[in-house]
Amino acid sequence: MIGENGEQLGIMSSKDAYKLAREAELDLVKIAPTAKPPVCKIIDYGKYKYEMLRKEKEARKKQKSIEVKEIRMSPNIDDNDMNTKMNNARKFLEKGNKVKVTLRFRGREMAHMTQSKYILDDFAEKVSDIAVIDKPAKVEGRTLVLFLSAKK
Structure with missing residues (x-):
């Protein structure tokens, strides 16, 4: 579990993690669902999605297509x-x-x-x-x- 400021909160149950996210009025997002145990983070999901789209756009700009x-x-x-x-x-x-x-x-x-x-x-x-x-x-x-x- 990772907190909203990036600090490690340790291993906890999903109920406790969800409760912490609700208290901070943010979302609980699985960052690495395949890890043992899964890694979750308390973040604003809308902002997270926006950042990911921006990173993808930047990566596409740097690609050069060969004709x-x-x-x-x-x-x-x-x-x-x-x-x-x-x-x-x-x-x-x-x-x-x-x-x-x-x-x-x-x-x-x-x-x-x-x-x-x-x-x-x-x-x-x-x-x-x-x-x-x-x-x-x-x-x-x-x-x-x-x-x-x-x-x-």
Whole structure:
């Protein structure tokens, strides 16, 4: 049992604890119900709930969510277009996001899937100074997919 000012009141029956809480016009709250014996505290429950919500909000503010940004290319991409896509990927990686690079195949391009894998390999090699490969290039339906994340 813990008093309203944080002092230890010792082990007592639940009736006595409830009586003390009523006298102080506060609530009896189980802080650690799984402990042997359970730990209870005399506090204002509304204030306690408010403090817990505030702590949760603070914890959520400090969390950083990582997004997965996608860069789409086709197998007949030109060098300048490739450089533009690489610059975009660099920006995403510098912000701490992961990058999903997809190489989309249409129609007759599907016959040359294996020859086009070098495009993703070159892409990964050119951004290797700030990125590492999370998942190597893999065929998923009509696309080749490569995942990159920022170096730590």
